Amino acid sequence: MCGIIGYIGKRDAFPIVIKGLERMEYRGYDSAGVAILDGSLHVFKKKGKVADLYNFAKDSAPHGSIGIGHTRWATHGIPNDVNAHPHLSESGKIAIIHNGIIENYAVLKDALLHAGHTFKSETDTEVLVHLIETIKEKDTLSLFAAVQQALTQVVGAYGIVVMDETDPDTLVCARKGSPLVLGIGNEEFFIASDASPIVEYTKKVVYLENDQIAELKRNGEYKIETISGTPHTPFVEELTMEAEAIGKEGYDHYMQKEIFEQATTIHDALRGHILPDLSVHLRGVEEMIASFNGARRLIITACGTSWIAGLVGEYFIENLARIPVEVEYASEFRYRNPVLDERDIVIAISQSGETADTLAALELAKARGAKTYGIVNAVGSSIARMTDAGSYMHVGPEIGVASTKAFTGATIVLALLALLLAKDRSTLDDSAYEQLVTSLEKIDAQIADVLATEKQIIEIAERIKDKDNALFLGRGILFPVALEGALKLKEISYIHAEGYPAGEMKHGPIALVEADFPVVVVATNKELLEKVISNVQEVKARGALTIGIVREGDTEAKKIFDYTIEAPNSEELWMPILSVIPLQLLAYHVAVLRGLDVDKPRNLAKSVTVE
């Protein structure tokens, strides 16, 4: 949700800032802007994508070696050139970029308006930079001290970078809520919302903590303090990410690349976790195994696709380890005063590790004394750092806005968690356990077979690309897969799609079905299959166009549907992993056929750091 980048050093800042914005464009893409300091401030802002900004600024951008840039996902004020960041102070000498929301901006703005300030944009951010300048001038403070003081008056969330024409050797940045990573080079600094724009320049990073502010000097010196002024000794970490992992590698879209790399990412997610004696090793769980065993229940909290992965996890854990599990939307959980105490474990699932709602749910869990566990992809992210223990998905950077490999990555971690707990609690007999573990180990190899169905999937995509609505059905552990198929289709193709438990369909949604209405059915179960088939008959009888994801070799199921895609056979519990991939591909191809920007669907952003 908004990507921000700053550079100070000896290189030309403009290309570094633009490239950084391109890397972070998945965080927001309704407008973008840069400010380069070269004697005076040069600001370029444009509604649209980073490419539009680049074309607008490339011929006139100066060669200054200090600069900031922003790619926006609008919160306050419509996406246009004026509301794009950077924003300037009253004198035009201080520039700011901001990711987050200043909740008390209206009060601050009123006071500044009374003092004679004029504002150009409708944003909360512009208010903050005016406040910084007022404080700086009133008490003749350094930029660092003025930002620090201004932030004591701010309620809300922020990741900011500030640059001052009168102090061309300094960048100041601060965070509360919204993430910031500081890259430490040789007498140069990079500051960004995530490590992707930094990794090609330096692997030495400091993750700024909440309520911290940093001053970065052109001579390579830097300091970090809390907003209230306590000095902080930075912890410099080594990035493990490689710059190559962030390219498209010949694919047309990141989403396509990320769907196709799932054989590898699932392999990576499993790697090292199943030992030769078939025991499952997850360090984070082992660290708090006593808590898991003594837990009254597990509460999985997450948003969007990660929440859907949580529903699959509920089946795994309840079936195998016999611990009660609840799955909660993070954005709802925190506002309904849940019954929660130290007997509960709250498991947060998040690709980005920065989702504001999930972070807030974890804060609530901690405040109530519950233990917390994170299943996170982005290494070093806020959720990874704030949970008591956790496991990384290890699926590499996910850049396509629609989550794909993180869904299967999270599902693998949940499967491992369930198996480990089942073994430890003796809730599964040895042969069932061995069968489940050995088939899970094979799943990465089976992905290639699923991906080989792409040609048939394109044919189906052609058939449904002009539809306005679709229904996705599944039963049992495949119901979440139906939800995920519908979410993928609607978010990137803008076709309205609903995921529904197949058995519930007759209680309402069946009213929607008419001739040629697309109904996609995840029918890869063995248990409940007959019932699912009856549900298919019900929609067929009303003229629906039926598309089935079926088990390889299931000739009976194949006869019923208008179109089928086969998924390789595995254990019933692992079928969601193999069944979701055709639905990811279906959504992808429908969106491509509709001529849409798959990696940057309208109104969405990859990392949702506002509530």
Ligand code: F6R
């Ligand atoms: C859907 C999608 C979103 C995210 C959700 C949570 O394709 O990407 O629904 O799953 O915003 O994000 P994370 O997992 O980063 O917490």
